[in-house]
Amino acid sequence: MDDRGWWLLSLLAGVALVALLGVHMVVQHFDAVLRALGWTQGPPVRSFAAVAARSRSMAWGVGYGLLLLFALYHGLYGLRGILLEVWPRAARPLTALVIAGGAAVALFGVVTVVRALGGS
Amino acid sequence: MAAERSAEGRPPQPPRLSRHLGVGGWAYAGRYPVERYLFLLHRISGVALIVYLPVHVWITSQRMAGPAAWTATMRVFDQPVFIAGELLILAAFIFHALNGIRLVLAHFGVTLGKPVMPVYPYPVALHRQRVLMWVLMGLAAVLIGAGAVETLIAMLRHG
Numbered sequence: 001m002d003d004r005g006w007w008l009l010s011l012l013a014g015v016a017l018v019a020l021l022g023v024h025m026v027v028q029h030f031d032a033v034l035r036a037l038g039w040t041q042g043p044p045v046r047s048f049a050a051v052a053a054r055s056r057s058m059a060w061g062v063g064y065g066l067l068l069l070f071a072l073y074h075g076l077y078g079l080r081g082i083l084l085e086v087w088p089r090a091a092r093p094l095t096a097l098v099i100a101g102g103a104a105v106a107l108f109g110v111v112t113v114v115r116a117l118g119g120s
Numbered sequence: 121m122a123a124e125r126s127a128e129g130r131p132p133q134p135p136r137l138s139r140h141l142g143v144g145g146w147a148y149a150g151r152y153p154v155e156r157y158l159f160l161l162h163r164i165s166g167v168a169l170i171v172y173l174p175v176h177v178w179i180t181s182q183r184m185a186g187p188a189a190w191t192a193t194m195r196v197f198d199q200p201v202f203i204a205g206e207l208l209i210l211a212a213f214i215f216h217a218l219n220g221i222r223l224v225l226a227h228f229g230v231t232l233g234k235p236v237m238p239v240y241p242y243p244v245a246l247h248r249q250r251v252l253m254w255v256l257m258g259l260a261a262v263l264i265g266a267g268a269v270e271t272l273i274a275m276l277r278h279g
Contacts, residue, residue, distance in 0.1 A: 033270070048187040075169060112177070
């Protein structure tokens with residue numbers, strides 16, 4: 001894939017993030033609104049009971065995994081673009097750094113999501 | 121062609137214009153339209169979000185340490201300074217998402233309209249998407265305001 005493909009992928013990841021991060025932010029920040037509408041019940045959104053219940057749900061797990069991967073790709077692609085403006089000749093080390101950092105966070109996050117699905 | 125060469129025999133070099141304002145040119149290089157400052161805000165909010173993401177992944181992974189550790193961690197982040205920080209992250213996301221919708225639409229030519237003859241006053245592509253820009257920014261302001269109200273209520277409840 002050439003640069004156009006990576007750019008297009010970052011746009012598509014951005015569009016996906018509007019939906020995925022949108023749901024995440026509404027659930028986390030508009031809990032009172034969701035309760036008033038009757039769309040959510042049970043313990044407070046940040047209590048361990050609520051967090052553990054979401055962690056064990058396959059739908060939430062897949063959502064968190066996709067959210068993490070799209071966000072890392074979109075964010076690190078954009079960060080690399082900004083840094084390339086400051087250091088235009090550092091394309092190779094910047095790309096390597098961004099891939100290494102992104103892979104580390106992705107691995108840690110996905111392992112956590114999968115372990116949480118198991119309920120441990 | 122030989123006449124264009126300088127005394128040293130090198131071909132004429134283009135004037136050094138690129139990057140002559142440096143990073144300062146991101147903030148101001150003369151007569152920027154509103155959208156240029158949205159571009160700057162888009163960058164600032166984007167950098168804030170990607171810097172926050174790994175920290176957020178690390179902190180929320182504390183759920184694996186069990187209920188006691190999670191509750192202790194959340195007690196730290198229920199302090200007003202962190203609640204306010206989370207509101208800033210929410211605001212960064214809302215702005216970045218809504219401005220990003222405009223950028224993607226413009227990228228695929230949706231907002232640019234059909235080509236027309238360049239008759240004075242010349243059509244400007246930016247003016248055609250300005251209504252959409254203000255609608256999206258108005259929506260962002262409303263959503264950020266709603267988030268601020270919710271945060272204020274949460275803060276008062278925690279005392």
